[in-house]
Amino acid sequence: MARQGHRHRSLAMIEIRQVQKTFRAKDGAVVALNDVNLDIGIGEFVSVVGPSGCGKSTLMMCVAGLAQPSRGAVAIDGRIVSEPFTNVGVVFQDALLLDWRNVIDNVLFQIEMRGLPKAEYRDRAMSLLERVGLGGFERKYPWELSGGMRQRVALCRALVHNPPLLLMDEPFGALDTLTRDQMNIDLLRLCEGGGKTVLFITHSISEAIFLSNRVVVMSQRPGRIVEDMTISFDQDRTLDIRSTAQFVEYEKRVYDVFRQLGVLSDKRSSV
């Protein structure tokens, strides 16, 4: 459990304050994150987009307590994160399933590692699998599943203990476009009305806009936050929404940011 820090009243669940992260490399220190400040409220779905290597995964690791900032701090529920934060579900780009466990036991791995009673969570695990279209696959083994199915199992594993916070590091980055679209819809359904706070790292701008209440844009390394957009749509989030003027406008704003940063250029760069 997180150590007791000083509490202060705030609606924010996650507070990221002046976080800097430096890595030692062969040719001196590499600054991965530079003075990152971000508040994430309870129930918010916040996506972080940025060019590869901008430190967005590092940021998530700092929030999870799996890495410590070199300077600054992260607090969750008012407590400084100084060791792995465990009241959370985590999904990485790799599904990280255990080959020796079938689908249901992979989902229940979460429960076992936490020392919770497995029997009490079995039904919930089954219904989660059902909801992501994996009903009837409980006894299959990871090597019998496609990449998308594996990631769905990983998603169920991250949710089975009903955590208030979900941390996702490019969870659909390795999937093909169609599978990715379906996963986006599944994720929205699973989070619907659950009051879950989600920090979602991605390099896909449209995925970020499609899923989130807020899209945070990071610059190239050393990563800092250059834009923080609130996303809302007049209609329900279905795949069709991606062709609406509102959606396209959001996309354009993110692209403009990247253009200003020099990450993107309409002129062909001279190589």
Next chain:
Amino acid sequence: MSEMEKLKPGRIVRAFDWIYPTLAFVAVIALWQLIVKLTGIHAFVLPAPTAVISRMQDATLLLAHNTPPTVIAILSGFLAAIAVGVPLAVLIVAFPKFDKSFYPLLLGSQGVPKVALAPILIVWFGFGFVPTFLIAMLIAFFPIVIDTVAGLRSIDPGYLLLARSMGASRLKIYWRLLLPNALPHMFAGFKVAMALAIVGAIVGEMVGSNDGLGYILVVANGNLDMPLVFAILVWLVAVSLILTGLIELLERVAVPWSRKSRNEVMARGSA
């Protein structure tokens, strides 16, 4: 596998694969018989296969009587090597200081020819089971430690991050994650260890025992009973095939997800 797979031509080819080694085996035996008959080599230099087989029939009781001590020495040496080797490997991986202190010593100890230890062990423990068992164990022990260490370290670091986000204890991480993940490597070590334990037990019996297949091998050799020497060798081959086959079988049951078996599925699919 699925019905489709059964229909694939690859399976039919595989079904008759045993024909090749069988034909080759028969050809070698026939050639041996032919050379002995044509050249008239004396039986105490090289007995004909027919002579070996008939000697084997005469010596059935002798072989039957001396097999259990050898098999017991092999299996007890092998199991003791696992009982010592696996925990030692865990200590090496779990405690870096232990690793730094003892791993070089362990590697260095491999320079000692275990067979050369036999006279010392006989001085210490007298003739009989104990020195035979100890040689089998000492010789089988090394590959088990090396492969278990490699297996424990083969874990994708992502799994460790995941486990830490679940608040899992070190014990659980080892027991539910690292050890099962190491099993394919461990079985590779077990196979080598079993082959070596057989060598160790035979050598042990040759120098320091009053029964067992190694002992009667020395006696038969002393009597210039070459057909019996060959009969014992053939019988030993059968025994070691059964014992190593046992490990293979165990591996298939315990580690159905091992890379090897998965590659087999793939190879069959593409055949």
